[in-house]
Structure formats: C-alpha cells, structure tokens
Amino acid sequence: MNMNELLLQERQSAISRKLQTHGRVLAAELAAEFGVSEDTVRRDLREMAAAGLCERVYGGALPISPAGGSLNHRAGIARDRKQSLAAAAVSQIVPGSTVFFDAGSTNLAIATALPIDMTLTAVTNAPAIAAALIEKAAVQVILIGGLIDWQVGGAIGAKAMRDMESLSPDLCILGACGIDLAAGVTVFGFEDAEFKRFAASRSRHVLVAATSDKFGTTAPHGVVAASQCQCLVVERDTDGAMLAQYRDLGCKTIVADPAA
Incomplete structure (x- = not known):
C-alpha cells in the first residue's frame, strides 16, 4: 500500500468517525482540518457514498439512516x-x-x-x-x-x-x-x-x-x-x-x- 492510499484510508476513517459522532460533516471544514483541497474531500465523500458509508448532501455528507429491512x-x-x-x-x-x-x-x-x-x-x-x-x-x-x-x-x-x-x-x-x-x-x-x-x-x-x-x-x-x-x-x-x-x-x- 503506497502513502497516498494510506492517507486516503486515514481520511475516510476519520470522516466515518465524525459522521458517527457529530452527524453531518461539511466538506469545507474537513478540507481545512486535513490540510487538503475541498475537491479531494468531495472525492472522498463520493467514494464513501458509493460504498454505502454515507449519503452525499449539498456541501458535505450525512450518515446513512439506520431504518432498513422489512x-x-x-x-x-x-x-x-x-x-x-x-x-x-x-x-x-x-x-x-x-x-x-x-x-x-x-x-x-x-x-x-x-x-x-x-x-x-x-x-x-x-x-x-x-x-x-x-x-x-x-x-x-x-x-x-x-x-x-x-x-x-x-x-x-x-x-x-x-x-x-x-x-x-x-x-x-x-x-x-x-x-x-x-x-x-x-x-x-x-x-x-x-x-x-x-x-x-x-x-x-x-x-x-x-x-x-x-x-x-x-x-x-x-x-x-x-x-x-x-x-x-x-x-x-x-x-x-x-x-x-x-x-x-x-x-x-x-x-x-x-x-x-
């Protein structure tokens, strides 16, 4: 695993923890915290949403609802x-x-x-x-x-x-x-x-x-x-x-x- 992949996993793990703790996350705040561009954060959020780990909303993301099943x-x-x-x-x-x-x-x-x-x-x-x-x-x-x-x-x-x-x-x-x-x-x-x-x-x-x-x-x-x-x-x-x-x-x- 190269350094870029490691940093990507660390960012996405941190985002997942924030979603569980605080609910909504904002791309601008995450970019400032991680020292990366908002485009990088938005790409992270898109990948997480595609994996079913969050739901993209304007400006950031929300946790996936717990309501599922019959x-x-x-x-x-x-x-x-x-x-x-x-x-x-x-x-x-x-x-x-x-x-x-x-x-x-x-x-x-x-x-x-x-x-x-x-x-x-x-x-x-x-x-x-x-x-x-x-x-x-x-x-x-x-x-x-x-x-x-x-x-x-x-x-x-x-x-x-x-x-x-x-x-x-x-x-x-x-x-x-x-x-x-x-x-x-x-x-x-x-x-x-x-x-x-x-x-x-x-x-x-x-x-x-x-x-x-x-x-x-x-x-x-x-x-x-x-x-x-x-x-x-x-x-x-x-x-x-x-x-x-x-x-x-x-x-x-x-x-x-x-x-x-």
Missing part, C-alpha cells in the same frame, strides 16, 4: 420506544377526522394505540396497519391497493397513486427513514418516495413520529422538506438545540413520555 423486521426493533411515540402521536389525532397512515413500523404502533372507541376514517397503504385498525369498531378503514412492496410493507406505484388521488385526508402520518433539517424527510425507495410525497400533498397536515436515531440521517430519496412537517413527535433524548431549529421552521414538536 416492515415485520422493523416492527420488532425498539418496540417500547415506538409505543411511547405512538401514545404521544395519538394525542394529535382529532376524533371524526380522516387520517392517512403511511406504511411504517412506528405508524403501525400508532394505529395499534388508537383508543377502541375513537371514531375515525383511516386510510392506509399497509395491510398490517389495516389489520390493526379493523379491530377497532369505530374506525372506518380504507385500504389503498396495488402492488405491495415487501420492504416498504405497503402498496406503492401507479395504482396506489390513483387510489390516493380521490382522497383528501385531514392528517398524513408520514413514514420516514431519515430526517434532516436540510435534506428533510427521506426514504430508501424511489417509488416509495413518490407515493409518500403525493400522499403528503393530498393532506392538510403532516405528522412524523420518529426515534431519535433517525434525526440527522438521510436516505437516497427525498419526500418533503422539514418545513412541510407541521408536527414532529420525538423521543426525550432528541437533541434540544436541533428541535429548536425545527420549531423555527414552523414545526410543532411533541416529546413522548418514555413511561408511556
């Missing part, structure tokens, strides 16, 4: 934390309204946590969420159809878009793989992002409930800007200074009670 797999991860988020999110649902539940493990927890007597028209593209809702006699369930994506756990694509086109929910409970002030809400799948974006555009309000490890991370496909999330339901350990920036954008923040 819906059933994700539903079994951090179950208690998602139940706490669900209890807080339910408080934001108005009885008698029409709510779209996007496919997602936290959204499945929200559907499960709905009071048995809450009157609601619930729309979802996720069969697992529909199954949880149909157990609640006061909830009228509308299931969006189409090809079910195994990883998303819901219907996406042309048929799902056509079904969604006839609906105007009061609230969209949007699934997210990553959330960042600059990148906004992001997900791993291109068609999933298209459907989510359309569902959000059809809805009067957007709510996102997410575990703290999703903040400051990103996935390849953008859904909506952070400013388009009227309400964020977060865990108590989510960075307070960062949440203040979301509030400056007009996002209401609800902190979940871990005891819930």
